[in-house]
Amino acid sequence: MANSPTESDLKKNLASLRIGLFTDTYAPQVNGVSISLQLVSEGLQKRGHQVTIFAPRIPGYTDEKPGVVRLPSLKYLNDPPIYVAVLGTPRSTWSLTRKHFDVLHAHSPLTVGLLAYFTASTKNLPLIYTYHTSITDYTHYLKIIGGTALIRHAARWFSTTSTNLGDQIVVPSPKFHRLLLEQKVTKPIYTIPNGIDLSNFKTAKNPGSFRNRLGLKPDTPVLLTVGRVDPEKRLDFLIDAFALLADRIPEAHLVFAGDGSARKKLEEHAAATSVKHRIHFLGMVGRADLPDLLHDGTVFLSASTTEVHPISVIEAIASGLPLVAVQDEAFEGMIVENENGHLTPLDVNAFSDTLVRLLSDPEKLARYGKRSMELSEKFSIEGQVRALEALYMEAILQNWRGSLASRISARLKL
Numbered sequence: 001m002a003n004s005p006t007e008s009d010l011k012k013n014l015a016s017l018r019i020g021l022f023t024d025t026y027a028p029q030v031n032g033v034s035i036s037l038q039l040v041s042e043g044l045q046k047r048g049h050q051v052t053i054f055a056p057r058i059p060g061y062t063d064e065k066p067g068v069v070r071l072p073s074l075k076y077l078n079d080p081p082i083y084v085a086v087l088g089t090p091r092s093t094w095s096l097t098r099k100h101f102d103v104l105h106a107h108s109p110l111t112v113g114l115l116a117y118f119t120a121s122t123k124n125l126p127l128i129y130t131y132h133t134s135i136t137d138y139t140h141y142l143k144i145i146g147g148t149a150l151i152r153h154a155a156r157w158f159s160t161t162s163t164n165l166g167d168q169i170v171v172p173s174p175k176f177h178r179l180l181l182e183q184k185v186t187k188p189i190y191t192i193p194n195g196i197d198l199s200n201f202k203t204a205k206n207p208g209s210f211r212n213r214l215g216l217k218p219d220t221p222v223l224l225t226v227g228r229v230d231p232e233k234r235l236d237f238l239i240d241a242f243a244l245l246a247d248r249i250p251e252a253h254l255v256f257a258g259d260g261s262a263r264k265k266l267e268e269h270a271a272a273t274s275v276k277h278r279i280h281f282l283g284m285v286g287r288a289d290l291p292d293l294l295h296d297g298t299v300f301l302s303a304s305t306t307e308v309h310p311i312s313v314i315e316a317i318a319s320g321l322p323l324v325a326v327q328d329e330a331f332e333g334m335i336v337e338n339e340n341g342h343l344t345p346l347d348v349n350a351f352s353d354t355l356v357r358l359l360s361d362p363e364k365l366a367r368y369g370k371r372s373m374e375l376s377e378k379f380s381i382e383g384q385v386r387a388l389e390a391l392y393m394e395a396i397l398q399n400w401r402g403s404l405a406s407r408i409s410a411r412l413k414l
Helices: 007-012 032-046 090-097 111-123 135-145 149-163 174-182 209-214 235-245 263-271 287-295 311-318 348-359 362-376 381-413
Strands: 018-022 050-056 068-071 073-078 081-085 103-106 127-130 168-171 189-191 222-226 253-257 279-281 299-302 323-326 341-344
Touching (some): 018 032, 032 311, 081 111, 090 111, 103 111, 103 381, 168 174, 168 381, 209 253, 209 287, 222 235, 222 311, 235 253, 299 311, 299 348, 311 323, 311 362, 323 348, 341 348
Parallel strands (some): 018 050, 050 068, 127 168, 168 189, 222 253, 299 323, 323 341
Antiparallel strands (some): 073 081
16 A cells, blocks of 8 residues: 655655635726636646635636636626625536646635535635625625624624634734724734736836826826725815815825726715816726826825725725825725825815825825835735745644544544
8 A cells, every 4th residue: 555645755745736715706897806806716736736716607707817707696696796606406516526726716605605615625725815895895886784793793793703714814904903803803814915916017118108198287286096986986086185185285086097986976966066177087997097097196095994904995005196095994005194195084174185285295296106116115026926826834733633543533543
């Protein structure tokens, strides 16, 4: 009988891992989770690993690159369109679980995340789970019942229970590490920040292209925000703050890049102000054009308090933008008070006054922008991938040790 492999043998075989990434949101959807997964997948493949992504099928969309398995899905929401995977018949699920992996990584607690858990349980594979979104912050999407205490309590219970299904838990920021501890998550929690390809944002390929598109001069102050246009982002707050500073900084313009369920109401809100001609909605901007947009900005803004570790902010600081944002723990390490930006209370007067002072100080704007670029260095995709790779290998070794202990125990009983 052949000898069982030793831990040393196992480590030698981990140079190329077979990794399954499971997500309920992926391309062509544009959000932080989808973008992060694309970057992580590409980074892992560059390091020689085999990556398969499992995601819901989106009608009319075909993946350009191999390695994506689309699961049967049903439309859950119309605006924005969201599709939820259907696990299918027992036969199709069993066929899926027979694919061989070294480690599985779930990026959602919903149906695709449950499929990851069932697959890991069936094949005795280690399961990593990344907690990307505070479920209790999104119960309003349940319409009438979303704001009830019962639903919020249920969301908190589901958050804790689904997270504990993983063997190891990853969070992108210290904010969520603290949140999961408060929710009594018992599994080991590791903080691995989101990363981007920093080199893409250091310079602009077409400087001034977005200013030209909007008819703005090179020295016009451009207040910029990029991301989903949904209610929890509080973008109406930014319009109100801009309206307050408009007379004090008469040459400033406010620019929104992105799309979402709240765009129509936001445009109506802007149209009702006296400065509507200085508020612009660009809609979706392709990722290849984002560096040009960010380098045409003067200050990056955020009013959201539901962020985890926003990639849009990493892209902004990598592009050398100062920031003004509403206070939120998600910005820890990304916005440093009086170094590259300011955090204010959720108060339009305080936010507006802070912006006026910053825009009135060109030397501070330049200094803050330089510091932003320095702070961005710790948020590289290479660093994120290396940290995940190390966690995968440790999870595989722990799983092997547990299996070995079980086999030894079974033999001793015999």
